[in-house]
Amino acid sequence: MISSNPSSIAPGAPDELGWTLDRHILERQRHIPGASGDFTGLFQSIALAGRVIASRVAKAGLADVLGATGVVNVQGETVQKLDTLANNVLVRCVEAGGHVCVMASEENDEIIPVPPAYPKGKYVLMFDPLDGSSNIDVNVSIGTIFSIHRRVTAAGPGTEADCLQAGTEQVAAGYIIYGSSTMLVYSTGDGVHGFTLDPLVGEFFLSHENIRIPARGATYSINEGNRMHWTPGVTAWIDTLKSERAPGGKPYGLRYVGTLVADFHRTLLRGGVFAYPGDRKSPDGKLRLLYECAPMAFLAEAAGGAASTGAGRVLEVVPGGLHQRVPLFIGSKDDVADAVRFVQDGAAPGT
Ligand code: AHG
Numbered sequence: 474m475i476s477s478n479p480s481s482i483a484p485g486a487p488d489e490l491g492w493t494l495d496r497h498i499l500e501r502q503r504h505i506p507g508a509s510g511d512f513t514g515l516f517q518s519i520a521l522a523g524r525v526i527a528s529r530v531a532k533a534g535l536a537d538v539l540g541a542t543g544v545v546n547v548q549g550e551t552v553q554k555l556d557t558l559a560n561n562v563l564v565r566c567v568e569a570g571g572h573v574c575v576m577a578s579e580e581n582d583e584i585i586p587v588p589p590a591y592p593k594g595k596y597v598l599m600f601d602p603l604d605g606s607s608n609i610d611v612n613v614s615i616g617t618i619f620s621i622h623r624r625v626t627a628a629g630p631g632t633e634a635d636c637l638q639a640g641t642e643q644v645a646a647g648y649i650i651y652g653s654s655t656m657l658v659y660s661t662g663d664g665v666h667g668f669t670l671d672p673l674v675g676e677f678f679l680s681h682e683n684i685r686i687p688a689r690g691a692t693y694s695i696n697e698g699n700r701m702h703w704t705p706g707v708t709a710w711i712d713t714l715k716s717e718r719a720p721g722g723k724p725y726g727l728r729y730v731g732t733l734v735a736d737f738h739r740t741l742l743r744g745g746v747f748a749y750p751g752d753r754k755s756p757d758g759k760l761r762l763l764y765e766c767a768p769m770a771f772l773a774e775a776a777g778g779a780a781s782t783g784a785g786r787v788l789e790v791v792p793g794g795l796h797q798r799v800p801l802f803i804g805s806k807d808d809v810a811d812a813v814r815f816v817q818d819g820a821a822p823g824t
Pocket residue numbers: 550579601603604605606607696731732733734736759
């Protein structure tokens with residue numbers, strides 16, 4: 474247990490057992506008047522999918538899941554075998570539970586309907602089934618990101634309108650990181666909590682309760698290979714962080730995994746800032762609002778951090794399409810505020 478006191482969740486904390494993810498969610502749902510158990514059920518399905526994907530990832534080199542499928546997805550990216558596997562596992566784990574009315578995935582052009590045979594629930598699930606595809610074949614951390622909304626349509630099969638909601642409307646968001654250990658980190662807006670998978674038991678146990686992002690960090694995380702395309706504001710910002718003009722008077726360190734989940738996880742625990750800015754080549758950046766930016770922004774804010782597009786709060790962007798991209802500056806509150814100042818001034822502020 475990394476922080477604080479699990480007995481703060483509820484009386485009768487299961488000391489010998491520890492807090493399983495299921496029990497953590499159940500205890501919290503009990504305090505919500507009128508909770509039907511749907512949310513708990515949906516979460517159990519997502520956690521099951523995470524455990525299945527984790528087990529495939531752990532033996533990827535033996536299980537014939539490395540490499541590309543030969544298909545190019547709606548994002549224009551080559552689909553890896555593990556992208557497809559993770560996508561299918563998530564859909565199959567969730568579709569029959571009766572908790573969602575529709576899903577959407579980074580890997581599918583259109584919304585994913587719930588098959589007619591299954592009941593339609595009140596939630597909407599959107600996900601990036603496998604984040605960090607370029608790291609799959611080289612045994613570097615990868616992840617899954619998810620975002621949960623309440624449906625806005627009245628009943629029956631969900632529609633695209635249920636998916637195109639601002640991030641402020643999320644009821645929960647989280648990710649699973651397949652790293653040196655597998656962790657599930659989630660928030661319902663009330664704290665951010667991390668659970669570590671015990672692979673022998675096959676269960677997630679609370680390991681990081683109520684994670685808070687430090688107000689300022691000492692690392693920046695950006696793909697510097699794109700520097701030639703950057704706007705003057707981004708260039709001036711990064712140059713400042715790499716100099717003695719950086720906050721604290723000494724240069725920030727650079728950390729960049731190339732898997733948003735891993736880069737965000739480090740930033741969440743240690744502070745600092747991750748950026749995938751818009752640039753002259755790609756004004757909206759690379760990362761997808763619904764499957765990547767909005768869920769991570771929800772977690773960042775719930776942990777006391779911030780997430781901006783450079784023009785405003787990520788969570789307030791109303792999506793115009795399922796696969797919309799937005800620039801992302803996310804992490805420690807003060808570091809994100811600096812980035813926004815530089816981006817908006819177009820160069821070093823005050824110069
Ligand atoms: P995905 O594998 O889901 O397509 O996402 C990859 C994303 C994200 O994980 C990461 O932050 C970013 O792409 C890295 O992009 P670059 O290789 O351009 O740095």
